Amino acid sequence: MSGTHKKLGARHKARKRAVDFLFEAEARDLDPVDLATERADMSGKDESVAPVAPYTVTVVTGVAENLDRIDAVISSHLQDWTLERLPAVDRAILRIAVWELFHATDVPPVVAVDEAVELAKQLSTDDSPGFVNGVLGQVVLVAPQVRSAAAATSRRAEPGSDEPEDPRS
Template identity: 50%
Template sequence: MAEGPKTQMPARRKARKRALDVLYEADLRDLPPAQVLTTYLARLDRPLPEHIGYTTSLVEGVAANLDRIDELISSYAEGWTIDRMPTVDRNLARIAVQELLYVDEIDDAVAITEAVELAKQMSTDDSPRFLNGVLGRIAEYATR
């Protein structure tokens, strides 16, 4: 039983990375995330990895809640509009806010840490600090 959380974390991180890939492509191509998700899933080898279910729920959740998520990010990203943010950061923030607000089984600290870790790998040197600050403020708001 002790192995459960260890095996889930890498799977969830992979799921977040795949969700980022889909949301990034949808953002760049100005397409609905569900449409990009469908073509993304069609390109994957079968059987699909187990974490794809979480990827799908993240993408669908972000798509369903996009206006509210973007409104929060814009409100708490002091001095930044959603459109001025790097595409990677914007979509990492969207995934994390989806988890903060709508995924009860993910702790706020985990959602923030995961976004920051992916930003370290995939974005600018300033991105981890920026995301940590914005997401921390949103998490404070969400727990009120």
Template identity: 50%
Template structure:
């Protein structure tokens, strides 16, 4: 598994935790930063995970607005926590990280949806992200 794939999983964990616990993302990030500093094997994925979470946090309103506009009748609050976090991560990569090809951002989100969410989530995530990718062009 690549360092970026691990980073996406870590970012997913942090965003999911903050969402489910209804805690500020900064508290979760601080806890993860402390943990990463004591586990050198996690250092490679930590930096990109932090970049993702910071990017999502900095652009949350814009990202959520696009997700809602392309999710056809779904509000952000109605989406499963995992799907919401995955859509936010991949949307940030599509919109604000030129180093990640759109196909990679979408494929990684779909795979994580298959692994961690509902049976229908991967199709939902794919559809919404495909529209956001078209918007980002």
């Protein structure tokens, strides 16, 4: 539990903004990628619009492109609950963390989980951090196989994708 608060840097802010965009897009029935891209464009032209970090757009795009698979993974780890019954903010947090666990090779799994728990503490109910941690604790067990399979089937030109994975580094 201790130590997470000192890591709330640029990536944390980018994840929080991604949660905001996913939440808003779902609430307003908008495409999250269009929303994030539009805000990023607007922030360059209008000082009253907060800047959008490139990682925010990367995360939102990654979640949107893999949404069905991400939701299936989350749903399979919910036991007696459904994805639709979760608070929308928890859905967004879990979607981002699962995307990072499966696709963000430069984000160690423990960081993806810790960040999700931290976001749940900041943005959701008192029960959410433990719930998010429990779900992701199960997902993290299958993440290495998913990453390996994804790496074998699709070599994308993403930052850090050529670096060897070492979960202990």
